[in-house]
Amino acid sequence: MLTITHINYIRDLYFSQGKNYNEICKITGRNFRTVKKYVMKEDFNEKKHKVGRPNKTDVLRPVIRKWLTEDKSRHHKQRHTAKRIYDRLKEEHPELLQVGERRVRDIVKEERDKIFSEDKAYLKLEHPGGEAQVDFGTFEGYEDNILKKFHHLILSFPKSNAGFALVTRSQTREALLEGLVEIFAHIGHVPNAIWFDQMSTAALRKRDENGQVKTADFVLRFANHYGFKVKFCNPNSGNEKGNVENMVGTIRRNFFVPEPKLDNLKAFNQKLLGKCRKKNQENHYRLKRPIQEIFEEEKGVMNKFKKIPFDTARYEIRRVNKYGLVEFEGSRYSANPKYVGQNVSLKIMANELTVYSKDLDKKVSNHPRLFEKGQESIKHLDFIDMVKLRPRALKYSGIYGLLPESWQAYLENQDKESLKEAFNILKEILLEDDLAYADKVMKEALKHGSQRPETLRITYKRLKENRSIYQDKIYLPNDLPFLEVDIGEYDKLLGGFRI
Numbered sequence: 001m002l003t004i005t006h007i008n009y010i011r012d013l014y015f016s017q018g019k020n021y022n023e024i025c026k027i028t029g030r031n032f033r034t035v036k037k038y039v040m041k042e043d044f045n046e047k048k049h050k051v052g053r054p055n056k057t058d059v060l061r062p063v064i065r066k067w068l069t070e071d072k073s074r075h076h077k078q079r080h081t082a083k084r085i086y087d088r089l090k091e092e093h094p095e096l097l098q099v100g101e102r103r104v105r106d107i108v109k110e111e112r113d114k115i116f117s118e119d120k121a122y123l124k125l126e127h128p129g130g131e132a133q134v135d136f137g138t139f140e141g142y143e144d145n146i147l148k149k150f151h152h153l154i155l156s157f158p159k160s161n162a163g164f165a166l167v168t169r170s171q172t173r174e175a176l177l178e179g180l181v182e183i184f185a186h187i188g189h190v191p192n193a194i195w196f197d198q199m200s201t202a203a204l205r206k207r208d209e210n211g212q213v214k215t216a217d218f219v220l221r222f223a224n225h226y227g228f229k230v231k232f233c234n235p236n237s238g239n240e241k242g243n244v245e246n247m248v249g250t251i252r253r254n255f256f257v258p259e260p261k262l263d264n265l266k267a268f269n270q271k272l273l274g275k276c277r278k279k280n281q282e283n284h285y286r287l288k289r290p291i292q293e294i295f296e297e298e299k300g301v302m303n304k305f306k307k308i309p310f311d312t313a314r315y316e317i318r319r320v321n322k323y324g325l326v327e328f329e330g331s332r333y334s335a336n337p338k339y340v341g342q343n344v345s346l347k348i349m350a351n352e353l354t355v356y357s358k359d360l361d362k363k364v365s366n367h368p369r370l371f372e373k374g375q376e377s378i379k380h381l382d383f384i385d386m387v388k389l390r391p392r393a394l395k396y397s398g399i400y401g402l403l404p405e406s407w408q409a410y411l412e413n414q415d416k417e418s419l420k421e422a423f424n425i426l427k428e429i430l431l432e433d434d435l436a437y438a439d440k441v442m443k444e445a446l447k448h449g450s451q452r453p454e455t456l457r458i459t460y461k462r463l464k465e466n467r468s469i470y471q472d473k474i475y476l477p478n479d480l481p482f483l484e485v486d487i488g489e490y491d492k493l494l495g496g497f498r499i
Helices: 004-015 021-028 032-040 061-071 082-092 101-115 173-187 217-226 238-255 265-279 291-299 381-389 391-396 405-412 416-432 435-446 453-464 488-493
Strands: 131-143 146-157 162-168 193-196 205-207 213-215 229-232 314-319 325-328 331-334 343-348 352-357 363-368
Touching: 004 021, 004 032, 004 217, 021 032, 061 082, 061 101, 082 101, 131 173, 131 238, 146 173, 146 238, 162 173, 162 238, 162 265, 162 291, 173 217, 173 265, 213 217, 217 229, 238 265, 314 325, 325 343, 331 363, 405 416, 405 435, 416 435, 416 453, 435 453
Parallel strands: 131 193, 193 229
Antiparallel strands: 131 146, 146 162, 205 213, 314 343, 325 331, 343 352, 352 363
């Protein structure tokens, strides 16, 4: 089986350079059937996901990059050497250092090349129709009445000056690829080529065995799946993607001032795409024609959007700790406690994180993805079944402190069987509602003075009852029809005997 790099080369010869099958066979040394197979291939999803472990050097790079950046303002004789950086890591960050001095030297060279690059080459790009540029911007908005930092992903088309935007919670690879797919689906077409900048957080590029920078295999597979070429701007060359950088500012000023409310991100993005389409009705600054009209002409040289979905998620293995939690990027997520001490697989998406069994054959738990270190997402249902088996250990479990005070006080006075039944009812409530609603149910049930668990279930069903079916039909005594009562039949049954 060919690597994605070889496949990409074959497809480039056919689609970009116009070579036929026989010519490609001569150039690549591959047989006719192999060439035809990969030219005609439409689905580039991996058949079996490789669940990778975190790279040991990822945690070192931000520290090394910070020290090297600080060196730019120092005298050249007092800058860090690779040896000094290795020694400082041993002294100040021993918990992060899991590689040897040779590997640290390689990382220092790579990061220094990025920071101290003297490449000032200017490349004026003449974008043909059908090419696009992509970039992220940042802005602030309200979610649940709290001011938070958000990002907006921009896909712009320099030829027509059309632009499309989506709000994301991060600048990760998952957010980038999921956002691109949503924009592709919205416009119904895919650009022939997309220009990216460095985007280190999105992990679009990597180095081969010779140290040469190349497109990451996953991104290359994504590009082949949807039929576009990946192009990278030169380092420190913002002019090469000036169109999208201007669009980032334009979108921010027009749609995010004042700070918007983003309580429903999916609905907000649908409205935002609609606003972008409306803005594209404006005239082109130079051609004096509607941008949308020019963009429709551009679509003629683009590929139609492929409806075969591509799995843009990332998969990693983590171990469940003794508290039933897994850690990812400094945040913690609950898994079922029966997996304590075992490895599980994480499916990481732009806004969600799903915990699966190690072989991905069973879903364990689902969470919103967290982006701040120290945050926790706890699904109480993950723990209830386990606590039911050991109800007397409740006070010593983490879930006890998470329960409302009304439930804590109630559970203290229950015997073993009543505890199990109470937790069954709590599970019913949490399947549909949250702990705040469970607190409401408990307080309402205790008004009637009953301590029986069944009272909780009756109270919950009463509170959830749809009262609208009779609230609009309240009958007063005067509204009821008059009924005549004839008790003669009862007289006959009693043989005419009257009391």
